[in-house]
């Protein structure tokens with residue numbers, strides 16, 4: 001997969017890693033997500049990608065390392081789709097907003113952090129016009145629709161099908177970045 005499609009789902013609230021508190025925090029998280037997302041609208045744009053029949057997210061301005069980009073929120077599904085992000089063993093969020101158009105790279109310039117909500121941050125300075133990417137294998141155990149990656153990274157894994165399918169070296173390289181869901185799967 002290189003692109004994600006426009007979402008038609010209604011807003012459902014941000015994702016929490018703490019399931020026990022999820023319900024009582026729900027309202028606060030919705031407010032936080034909306035407040036956090038608003039300034040980001042100016043930082044990035046969704047544009048067609050020249051080499052594929054899809055879209056991507058590019059920086060409108062220089063984005064400094066550590067900058068917050070998106071909070072994950074959206075409709076929760078029991079099964080993965082090509083567009084979802086796995087947040088529990090049987091829970092997959094169909095992202096709302098521009099996040100759904102952030103494509104995969106094996107040497108990405110953004111990554112998720114997972115507490116208290118799931119948020120995407122820049123892991124290096126990003127130049128104006130540069131495409132934003134994250135590594136789908138850091139959140140997906142087994143992808144609904146594996147795809148061939150052409151990211152040109154020296155670390156490219158070529159066939160992107162989920163963390164489960166990475167070799168031991170590739171898994172170890174992602175140790176500090178993987179989601180709590182992947183971490184839990186590894187311990188089973």
Ligand SMILES: [Zn+2]
Pocket residue numbers: 105106107149150151152153155156157158
């Ligand atoms: Zn790649």
